[in-house]
Amino acid sequence: MNRAGGTKTLDEFGASPDEIAICRKYGDEAEDLLTAMHEIIGHGSGRLNPKLTNDPAFYLKQYFSTLEEARADLMALWNVWDPKLKELGLISSPDVAKAMYYASARVALTQLRRIPKGDSIEEDHERGRQLVVNYITDKTGGIEKVNRGGKTYIAVRDFEKMRKGVGMLLAELMRIKAEGDYEAIKQLIDKYAVHFDTALRDQVVARYKALDIPTYWSGINPDLTASFGPKGEITRVEISYPRDFVKQQLAYSEMYRRKP
Secondary structure, three states: OHHHHOOOOHHHHOOOOHHHHHHHHHHHHHHHHHHHHHHHOOOOOOOOOOOOOOOOOHHHHHHHHHHHHHHHHHHHHHHHOOOHHHHHHOOOOOOOOHHHHHHHHHHHHHHHOOOOOOOOOOOOHHHHHHHHHHHHHHHHHOEEEEOOOEEEEEEEOOOOHEEEEEEEEEEEEEEEEHOOOOOHHHHHHHHHHOOOOHHHHHHHHHHHHHHHOOOOOOOOEEEEEEEEEOOOHHHHHEEEEOOOOHHHHHHHHHHOOOOO
């Protein structure tokens, strides 16, 4: 999907030649590492206060999913600088961390292309990303919006300050989840994660239109078909690559629908 998308978006929205060069070289690796750490040490981390008698979602209600997506991203952003990753052979260069930070700042701008109407973000991943960027911009100044030639960019001004902001927000989200602090998460998300400047969104949409690339990308998954032996053991798995996206989605719908 990255190769299909090319570098048009990076070239248009990258805030500096350094950002563009580093993300061209390490952007794919940074994205893969962010996803892996988001899912494994992000969603898989956190200890609850034993006083909680229900799941945190019970207490945090409509804000839980946004908190969880932001928290998982922050776990990746905090730990990407850990030298243990190099020791384990999971990262090729310190510039992977820079590419991850550049991309995490830039996405708060580029994701606006998906919201052509209104002034609010509804999707939890997108809210989480905006929460991270706006919080760090406000609290540390490690990220900054800049205007150049009539275009807006989101620039990483200081990696250390940005990481400080990552740590501050991560610590607070860990505490909120552990304690089920509804009022605290409501205040954070309402302030930093929901609303945006519609004029900026219109600018982003126009810039994307000029690039002539899709707003959304989606992949078709390979199909795996197992053969079984006399004792029910798997003896062979065949892989095939369907070309009909709608047919595959309908098959998933049938596979996972609730049976009466």
